[in-house]
Amino acid sequence: xxxxxxxxxxxxxxxxxxxxxxxxxxxxxxxxxxxxxxxxxxxxxxxxxxxxxxxxxxxxxxxxxxxxxxxxxxxxxxxxxxxxxxxxxxxxxxxxxxxxxxxxxxxxxxxxxxxxxxxxxxxxxxxxxxxxxxxxxxxxxxxxxxxxxxxxxxxxxxxxxxxxxxxxxxxxxxxxxxxxxxxxxxxxxxxxxxxxxxxxxxxxxxxxxxxxxxxxxxxxxxxxxxxxxxxxxxxxxxxxxxxxxxxxxxxxxxxxxxxxxxxxxxxxxxxxxxxxxxxxxxxxxxxxxxxxxxxxxxxxxxxxxxxxxxxxxxxxxxxxxxxxxxxxxxxxx
Amino acid sequence: xxxxxxxxxxxxxxxxxxxxxxxxxxxxxxxxxxxxxxxxxxxxxxxxxxxxxxxxxxxxxxxxxxxxxxxxxxxxxxxxxxxxxxxxxxxxxxxxxxxxxxxxxxxxxxxxxxxxxxxxxxxxxxxxxxxxxxxxxxxxxxxxxxxxxxxxxxxxxxxxxxxxxxxxxxxxxxxxxxxxxxxxxxxxxxxxxxxxxxxxxxxxxxxxxxxxxxxxxxxxxxxxxxxxxxxxxxxxxxxxxxxxxxxxxxxxxxxxxxxxxxxxxxxxxxxxxxxxxxxxxxxxxxxxxxxxxxxxxxxxxxxxxxxxxxxxxxxxxxxxxxx
Numbered sequence: 001x002x003x004x005x006x007x008x009x010x011x012x013x014x015x016x017x018x019x020x021x022x023x024x025x026x027x028x029x030x031x032x033x034x035x036x037x038x039x040x041x042x043x044x045x046x047x048x049x050x051x052x053x054x055x056x057x058x059x060x061x062x063x064x065x066x067x068x069x070x071x072x073x074x075x076x077x078x079x080x081x082x083x084x085x086x087x088x089x090x091x092x093x094x095x096x097x098x099x100x101x102x103x104x105x106x107x108x109x110x111x112x113x114x115x116x117x118x119x120x121x122x123x124x125x126x127x128x129x130x131x132x133x134x135x136x137x138x139x140x141x142x143x144x145x146x147x148x149x150x151x152x153x154x155x156x157x158x159x160x161x162x163x164x165x166x167x168x169x170x171x172x173x174x175x176x177x178x179x180x181x182x183x184x185x186x187x188x189x190x191x192x193x194x195x196x197x198x199x200x201x202x203x204x205x206x207x208x209x210x211x212x213x214x215x216x217x218x219x220x221x222x223x224x225x226x227x228x229x230x231x232x233x234x235x236x237x238x239x240x241x242x243x244x245x246x247x248x249x250x251x252x253x254x255x256x257x258x259x260x261x262x263x264x265x266x267x268x269x270x271x272x273x274x275x276x277x278x279x280x281x282x283x284x285x286x287x288x289x290x291x292x293x294x295x296x297x298x299x300x301x302x303x304x305x306x307x308x309x310x311x312x313x314x315x316x317x318x319x320x321x322x323x324x325x326x327x328x329x330x331x332x333x
Numbered sequence: 334x335x336x337x338x339x340x341x342x343x344x345x346x347x348x349x350x351x352x353x354x355x356x357x358x359x360x361x362x363x364x365x366x367x368x369x370x371x372x373x374x375x376x377x378x379x380x381x382x383x384x385x386x387x388x389x390x391x392x393x394x395x396x397x398x399x400x401x402x403x404x405x406x407x408x409x410x411x412x413x414x415x416x417x418x419x420x421x422x423x424x425x426x427x428x429x430x431x432x433x434x435x436x437x438x439x440x441x442x443x444x445x446x447x448x449x450x451x452x453x454x455x456x457x458x459x460x461x462x463x464x465x466x467x468x469x470x471x472x473x474x475x476x477x478x479x480x481x482x483x484x485x486x487x488x489x490x491x492x493x494x495x496x497x498x499x500x501x502x503x504x505x506x507x508x509x510x511x512x513x514x515x516x517x518x519x520x521x522x523x524x525x526x527x528x529x530x531x532x533x534x535x536x537x538x539x540x541x542x543x544x545x546x547x548x549x550x551x552x553x554x555x556x557x558x559x560x561x562x563x564x565x566x567x568x569x570x571x572x573x574x575x576x577x578x579x580x581x582x583x584x585x586x587x588x589x590x591x592x593x594x595x596x597x598x599x600x601x602x603x604x605x606x607x608x609x610x611x612x613x614x615x616x617x618x619x620x621x622x623x624x625x626x627x628x629x630x631x632x633x634x635x636x637x638x639x640x641x642x643x644x645x646x647x648x649x650x651x652x653x654x655x656x
Contacts, residue, residue, distance in 0.1 A: 073453075126642060129398070129453040130585075130595060137582045138635040141628040149626070254461050267454060297472060299574070302465035306458040310444065313458075317448040 114226015414572025438555020
């Protein structure tokens with residue numbers, strides 16, 4: 001009993017085990033899965049590709065972790081990606097702004113969308129999934145209005161570098177993820193912000209009585225999630241050198257929620273684990289890549305992913321654990 | 334007593350007022366908007382939405398939500414189209430689709446009730462699952478052409494005058510709507526739905542079958558989503574696995590604009606019909622205008638939904654104890 005309890009209580013064990021299992025499976029059945037080549041001084045290979053492709057989910061997962069820690073959810077991240085991607089692609093084509101300014105404009109826009117989510121949730125008191133569901137549809141509408149349904153392609157060197165370039169032999173996207181991770185871990189672990197977020201997620205009323213401005217905390221985490229989604233959107237757009245407003249970021253909200261939940265952060269809020277979410281993100285990207293290897297069409301990958309999410313949430317449910325425990329006890333007696 | 338009685342109906346009156354004002358504005362702005370033809374079109378074009386909205390009304394009345402409706406709807410359209418193409422009889426395909434929708438909904442309900450999982454999470458998982466399953470049936474759109482569909486489309490129409498008619502699917506929607514009203518307001522099941530939405534603990538203490546009712550409303554909603562898919566196959570003559578992306582918001586919007594509180598316990602099926610008509614009126618007005626693309630509809634519905642939720646919060650603030 002004690003051993004099983006300890007295994008159950010270690011939040012990182014499950015996602016790491018899942019990742020190892022997938023790697024073993026790929027090592028056995030996927031040819032050249034672990035092969036890493038050096039071409040033109042850069043590293044290439046399937047595992048490197050997983051890191052590069054997984055960077056978007058990792059970015060989303062960082063923001064989503066903090067939102068979920070406050071007891072909320074952000075269903076609009078996929079559509080927010082479409083907004084930043086279309087702003088970036090449009091401005092690169094139609095304006096002579098510097099790339100830094102374009103990135104700034106795109107990210108300011110997505111932070112504003114995130115803050116609107118936050119205001120709807122904290123000041124107006126909408127249920128988080130309702131507010132962000134409205135935003136999910138509205139933001140995609142906004143993205144389509146920005147591009148007018150046109151798919152902008154581009155060859156701008158800086159923009160292409162963002163999602164395809166290399167830094168220290170590794171994909172540049174990894175650097176972006178690392179920077180965002182370090183910043184968020186620093187802010188949540190070295191300042192009081194992390195405690196505020198956990199307090200709001202644990203017991204909003206108590207934390208308000210304790211003097212925490214719960215509304216501001218909630219608003220800021222949605223804004224931060226908007227920022228993460230904005231960066232992810234620019235990376236995704238850069239990956240394919242085009243902004244497809246209808247497809248960009250579609251169903252990414254599920255991948256992000258998957259990463260967070262599998263990574264050990266409970267959907268009821270409170271304690272959160274950023275590293276766990278990043279491992280969760282790598283896990284889902286490996287799962288996606290594995291399914292591509294097996295020849296599963298992208299649209300169908302949603303089926304196994306959704307089953308895993310529901311199963312993990314089942315495992316977190318008290319009622320389910322109690323049921324399993326009573327079955328175990330009965331079989332022993 | 335009288336004041337409470339009046340307060341209860343305020344959202345319903347607001348909905349009716351919005352519908353009349355919107356329709357009047359559109360009639361003034363666009364020629365021929367005020368006609369039997371336009372009215373029947375608004376009703377027929379949204380029959381599928383209406384059927385799903387009736388199911389969703391029950392779920393929201395219990396205080397839950399179902400985000401899987403759009404995907405279940407898509408699954409049922411592509412299943413029917415694919416089976417019809419392979420030579421199965423369409424009524425059989427339709428029955429199977431509706432049955433699968435019911436089972437899927439019941440399963441979600443069991444997860445929600447039995448394991449106390451959040452409804453939005455379970456049905457979000459269901460939304461991705463059913464969408465993937467729809468693509469597993471077939472990746473592309475399939476056209477439907479067979480005698481049964483021709484017969485329904487040609488011979489089962491109710492002509493109102495020489496140019497306007499109600500197709501069979503619209504008549505079916507009106508029947509579902511009447512059944513929904515009957516079940517919600519005149520049966521023991523309906524009263525239990527309202528009681529659970531008002532306070533689940535009280536409902537349990539009163540000895541109401543909380544578990545059965547909660548599971549059943551998700552079953553009803555799944556079934557209605559599949560029925561919506563059936564109507565849509567008649568409407569478009571095809572099935573498509575990517576149908577109904579974002580439909581869940583349209584359905585939720587229709588229900589909430591119709592005066593049903595998202596917190597549960599308060600609302601009317603007739604309000605949902607008005608919500609669907611408001612949606613249809615905006616859609617039709619945008620079509621008449623022709624300058625704005627269809628994404629404005631989504632934005633308009635999102636904003637309208639927001640306004641109604643805000644209005645409901647203001648109205649209910651007085652009766653709720655401050656939390």
